[in-house]
Amino acid sequence: MGRWRASLLFSRISSAISKSLTSNSSNPILYPPVLHLSPASSLPTIDFFGFRAFSALPSPSSSTLYDDEFYYRTNRFDPDLRAFDSKQDQEESSPRIPVRAFFLSTSIDLKSMQAENSRNVIPPTSRSSNSIALRFCNYPLDSSDSGINVNVSCLHYMVVFQYGSVVLFNMEDHEVESYLDIVRRHAFGLLQEMRKDDYAVKENPLLVEDMQGGPDYIVLKNLDTDSIRIIGSVLGQSLALDYFVSQVDGMVEEFTDINRGMERTGTFTMKRKKLFQLVGKANSNLADVILRVGLFDRSEIAWRDAKYAQIFEYLREEYEVTQRFGNLDFKLKFVEHNIHFLQEVLQNRKSDLLEWCIIVLLSIENVISVYEIVKESTQGMTG
Numbered sequence: 249m250g251r252w253r254a255s256l257l258f259s260r261i262s263s264a265i266s267k268s269l270t271s272n273s274s275n276p277i278l279y280p281p282v283l284h285l286s287p288a289s290s291l292p293t294i295d296f297f298g299f300r301a302f303s304a305l306p307s308p309s310s311s312t313l314y315d316d317e318f319y320y321r322t323n324r325f326d327p328d329l330r331a332f333d334s335k336q337d338q339e340e341s342s343p344r345i346p347v348r349a350f351f352l353s354t355s356i357d358l359k360s361m362q363a364e365n366s367r368n369v370i371p372p373t374s375r376s377s378n379s380i381a382l383r384f385c386n387y388p389l390d391s392s393d394s395g396i397n398v399n400v401s402c403l404h405y406m407v408v409f410q411y412g413s414v415v416l417f418n419m420e421d422h423e424v425e426s427y428l429d430i431v432r433r434h435a436f437g438l439l440q441e442m443r444k445d446d447y448a449v450k451e452n453p454l455l456v457e458d459m460q461g462g463p464d465y466i467v468l469k470n471l472d473t474d475s476i477r478i479i480g481s482v483l484g485q486s487l488a489l490d491y492f493v494s495q496v497d498g499m500v501e502e503f504t505d506i507n508r509g510m511e512r513t514g515t516f517t518m519k520r521k522k523l524f525q526l527v528g529k530a531n532s533n534l535a536d537v538i539l540r541v542g543l544f545d546r547s548e549i550a551w552r553d554a555k556y557a558q559i560f561e562y563l564r565e566e567y568e569v570t571q572r573f574g575n576l577d578f579k580l581k582f583v584e585h586n587i588h589f590l591q592e593v594l595q596n597r598k599s600d601l602l603e604w605c606i607i608v609l610l611s612i613e614n615v616i617s618v619y620e621i622v623k624e625s626t627q628g629m630t631g
């Protein structure tokens with residue numbers, strides 16, 4: 249009897265809601281009734297005012313029916329979550345443009361390389377002279393009445409820096425070596441072990457912001473040549489900084505061994521020429537990082553446009569360029585402190601040697617004076 253009363257009450261509520269909807273069609277309801285079908289009874293149930301749908305007949309499987317109810321309702325009625333899901337879908341569906349950075353030498357002749365590949369050189373958009381950008385295409389350009397059409401997937405970009413870094417865009421693994429060989433012909437001081445790093449770029453024209461960061465990739469509205477130059481400059485500087493940090497680490501290890509030897513023996517056997525070589529190496533590394541790599545030079549492209557400045561600052565923070573240079577500077581100060589100490593020791597050694605030379609000369613002079621005095625006295629006695 250209770251079941252029939254509940255069913256009768258439910259039908260009255262349903263008819264009242266339908267009447268109110270037809271009479272007040274100008275006032276929309278936020279959560280309209282939704283018709284569900286109970287799997288156990290195959291009877292319709294109604295979801296209204298955002299409450300859980302119910303049935304007059306008990307359903308043993310109702311717990312499984314609403315496992316994803318919260319996700320269903322939030323996605324259905326929350327526009328922010330719907331936008332977030334759509335943004336995630338767009339980001340995941342965007343193709344990844346591979347970016348590969350290499351540090352292969354200590355110097356590259358950009359002028360000779362530019363002359364050899366003049367057809368591929370992209371005209372510079374800034375006054376910077378420490379890099380060139382080149383565009384390559386695997387397929388010939390298709391001419392048409394409307395202009396020149398190029399398939400973007402066949403375009404490859406290469407940014408080459410004078411201090412030894414090369415950054416490749418949209419190139420597969422089997423294509424990398426052929427493009428690096430183009431650079432090697434104009435490189436000096438090739439490294440025995442080349443340093444490399446991988447990154448990626450995604451294009452999303454529907455992106456609300458100018459850029460969006462991700463794990464090991466960055467999402468841009470459009471990857472243009474200025475974006476390629478900005479991304480290439482940060483990746484190239486990061487690899488160059490790694491190389492100079494390894495050089496300074498080698499000097500730190502060498503001074504550590506010297507200090508341990510002094511701890512055991514109380515002296516050291518380094519020659520003055522070797523110490524001067526270490527002084528020159530430390531100073532040249534610091535000068536290369538600041539001047540040649542231009543670690544603290546403001547990008548002219550980023551200075552002109554805020555969206556490129558945002559990409560530039562994001563990547564520098566992502567690669568911790570400032571913090572890593574701080575660590576490099578700390579290690580160089582350690583090397584400098586040890587150099588000053590050893591220079592003082594060598595100077596004291598030189599001073600001690602000069603003092604001993606003076607003592608020997610004075611002793612010889614005294615011996616000669618005594619000899620002359622003795623000789624004069626013997627001659628006077630005989631005369």
